[in-house]
Amino acid sequence: MKSTKLNDNSGYMLFESLIALAMVSISLYVLLPHSAQFFTTLKAAGAEVAYWRVAQDQMQVIAEGGSQIGSQASGGILFTTTWNPETSQLTVSGDDGAERVTVRAEEIQAESP
Known part of the structure; x- marks a missing residue:
């Protein structure tokens, strides 16, 4: 295939280079x-x-009695972390202040060694 060039006073210009640039x-x-957006989502997921x-x-x-x-x-x-033994509730707060996690003691079982 023959390459098409534009002849201008200042020189030649290839259409292929314009297409590649576009x-x-x-x-x-x-x-x-x-x-x-991907990296922002990845950072938020890492914090969670x-x-x-x-x-x-x-x-x-806490479940093991420590x-x-x-x-x-x-x-x-x-x-x-803040532990409330009356309601069996743990609150975890980060210094970034973006999120707070609350977990109840019944949700996590202690593993025996």
């Missing part, structure tokens, strides 16, 4: 917002997993 521009325009990990660890300690851990770091977040 395809790259459109791809970046479409994919960049999706990539940013860290909340539940701290809650599970704390409930495991003492409560006041603060614990996980996933780059410092967590504060």
